[in-house]
Amino acid sequence: MEDKYTIGLDYGTLSGRAVLVRCRDGKNMAEAVRMYSHGVIEEVMPDGKTCLPVNWCLEAPSDYVEVLDTVIPEVIQKSGIDPVNIIGIGADFTSCTVLPVDAEGNALCERPEFASRRNAWAKLWKHHGGQKMADKVNSQLEAQGLLEDVRFGGRVSPELMVPKVMETLEEDPEIYEAADEFLEAGDWITRLLTGSHDRSCSMAGYKMWWNKEQGYPLPEFFQDLDGRMTDFTKDKLPGKICSMGDRIGTLSAEWAERLGLPEGIAVSPTIIDSHAGFAGSGAASPKQMLLVLGTSSVLAALSDRPFSGKGVLGGVKSAIVPGYYAYESGLASVGDLFGWFVDQCVPAAYEEEAKGRSLNIHTLLSEKAKKLKVGQSGLLALEWWNGNKTPHVNGELAGCLIGMKLTTKPEEIYRALVEATAFNTRNILDIYEENGVKVDEIIASGGIAAKNPFLMQIYADVLGKKLRVADSGQAAALGSAIYAALAAGSKNGGYDTYSDAVIHMTRLTDKVYFPQKENQEKYLKLYEIYCRFSEVMGDSESRLMQELHVFQQGE
């Protein structure tokens, strides 16, 4: 049989990419990336005049389609392979990135009458406009004794689907009415390609509280939130829920022609972008944990039994690996935070030095920061520049930095920010381990894992675990290609079991970071101070930042 191939699409925060992969061994035959034309829409809407409130983060659905139209033809052309040998497509996507669509599946924001209505656009995963709605959900969960239910993870974040939809209903009920469905952007892609209304259990489970045993929360639950939402799941979330590994549908004639692909090939259900890396990095064992380090981060783990923890989402069986419960938590900003620092806080002298030595500014800062000893700067940060997911689940929390002196240098702050992200990752790891997840090794994926050995060593020291860097620079996209091979099945040249697919299509690198004993011990002490600082600012004295936030909103 001739070699067969699948295409994995990876929709991130700023761009979408495709990899064309050989099923036999996972070889990356070609890849292509497309930046979103509108980028992240945070200040002014695409109409050029409508300003957005603080905490709003939108994207343009047309950008997602642009990705399909450019990167798929590009990987086919670049690889030189015959498209008839492509047997499947899969797409991962940021989540919960949600948009309202009409009965034909068209995004409502494309209609001229809705173009300036902010709730008609795609609300990006990190959109935090619905904090008040999340608060309402939390109050209700608390009143009904449901907070500890594994589906809700101890507290509901404004990043989930319901707070985002409630915000739409409250701000602009006409949009809510006009929406035939609210779709995760990833489900929208499979809807476009296949015409199927079915959805993936990945996002339904993590972002919409669905599980196989109970389905979605009952109508009474939504009625208590808002009478108008009683039939929300029935009316606005049609279709059945597919497990990962299934096939959600086949490529329509229209899109096959448009993209230059064979009609009828398998399309897999979408998966949360950070979870796709689990497969793409070669992790199949419950003793392997996945850490995805990108603009934000995810720490994903498998367990054979359900549990719940503050800010830990999951308890959905087979949402990543068939037969296991998959859990995720993570930090709302990691790469974003370092990017902010570099853009807003690094003095000209450093930029000049980097330029003069032809170094990336992150490399220069890492080089300087690496020379510092643990605790030497006296600085401590809470990395909540984009709110906190674990352990406080509070989007209104914001960044903190203490310990500055007149001698404090930029590289000291940079290191404190890196350490803060490591400390909170440790916090999540602790929750997993307290719940019986036994971890031998952490597989690190994402751009930062490959590019920043300084950060990786700090993570190894703070987490006290071996960290192995994933082989693929595009672990998420490769994961999507793996699910596409599963959707195609062995009869078409793909695979029938998850482990088969992962074993054949991935490999682990030898790039491993081991904890250094001396620093590990020092970090354990600093971590204790971090935890108390986190408790003070995020819990016992959280009113400080809450009141600042209220003040800010009032302006």
Place this chain on the structure above:
Amino acid sequence: MEDKYTIGLDYGTLSGRAVLVRCRDGKNMAEAVRMYSHGVIEEVMPDGKTCLPVNWCLEAPSDYVEVLDTVIPEVIQKSGIDPVNIIGIGADFTSCTVLPVDAEGNALCERPEFASRRNAWAKLWKHHGGQKMADKVNSQLEAQGLLEDVRFGGRVSPELMVPKVMETLEEDPEIYEAADEFLEAGDWITRLLTGSHDRSCSMAGYKMWWNKEQGYPLPEFFQDLDGRMTDFTKDKLPGKICSMGDRIGTLSAEWAERLGLPEGIAVSPTIIDSHAGFAGSGAASPKQMLLVLGTSSVLAALSDRPFSGKGVLGGVKSAIVPGYYAYESGLASVGDLFGWFVDQCVPAAYEEEAKGRSLNIHTLLSEKAKKLKVGQSGLLALEWWNGNKTPHVNGELAGCLIGMKLTTKPEEIYRALVEATAFNTRNILDIYEENGVKVDEIIASGGIAAKNPFLMQIYADVLGKKLRVADSGQAAALGSAIYAALAAGSKNGGYDTYSDAVIHMTRLTDKVYFPQKENQEKYLKLYEIYCRFSEVMGDSESRLMQELHVFQQGE
């Protein structure tokens, strides 16, 4: 009678300056400034090899002499007046800046054998190496029920003389033994010029717990601190204590010749630099408070009765204005803090914009920050980059900043730092007013007051008071010249009473900032949040920063 003149010297943190002033009307005939050749010594000692610990801040006494040798001849030459008409000299100085000297008055650090011994140099006012010693003094004060004694201001700062000397005794007893005296640098200048061992009540009162009624603390007090210090005041602080307005001595023949001045002219006692501005700004009334805004700040007030407050120093009658108790408190970093921010945290794009528009970077940041509304950034800072004097009196506290988001801009942080300094100034004002000081107007002196209308308006809004900018750009140096005229007396062409001298030699400007009602009300709310944040980080949860500090010291 021909016009008579005095010279006022003003020794700051980075430079010393002189003004030559006409006694009749205070006219500034000439001024000159000299940067200290060694600057502030914080990392490596002048031997080029001995590194200093964190928190150390030294200066080279030879720099102070260099100032005398250059600026006095320069103002005489520039002014063109006949030196025979110069009737007096006065000098203000940073305090407590302390140095050990031998029996001839020579600084110990000048001896080759002591050149690399850090305790032999002048410890600058902001030297914080003696925090442990300050802690010890505080423990003893607490045990003896003396903490509320007005002399100790609720808690002893490491910036005072005794912690600095205790540090010398503990680290390098040989230096302690070799020291014939420990002198405030200001008292050292009058010692050089006149040969007198007498000292000023200004520094003795504020920095060495002296007052007219009780003198210095008793030998038992020092014995309890350290048996070797029992006779500290008798052995190491000889001479009597002079009031402001007195004459401490007359110019020696040697120095008269060296500087080109008449022998035997009056030399006034030294005064703390920030207090000199009280006279130099034209403040004589107890309803006028003085705010000096420089690298650090001082808020000085007069009262007809003694009181004590956390971090408020004073209770020394006639230390500034005869007949009144003078109080001072202030912030350990103001201009220093903004300077740090500009040096370490402002991105290249801002520097380029400032350059392109020929603006000072502070002016550019102020321009951008001015456009923000109160509370708009969601940021809040504690300005403790150089420790906290009021209300926590703790040099181990460090700067805090909370509320950062991924959209936070440099000008927002800049504004938050300015606001933080205003909030803590408000805190001091509140302590004064609670103790019966009634303030009609605040006279603002120092470089920032004249140059930064953006900051001044925020101060007016936060303090809720009228702020008037002092006329003299050199209020401190003018104040020193006023005390020189008092030391000379009317028979020599000077003055006999403080009020006479101030009325004739100063004037107030019309540059006044009034509180804006709307912002004043908003700031009152933000100030409440500030006070709670200050209480959390500086008191109830101060162990956070204490532990970070201990960690840092351990490295």
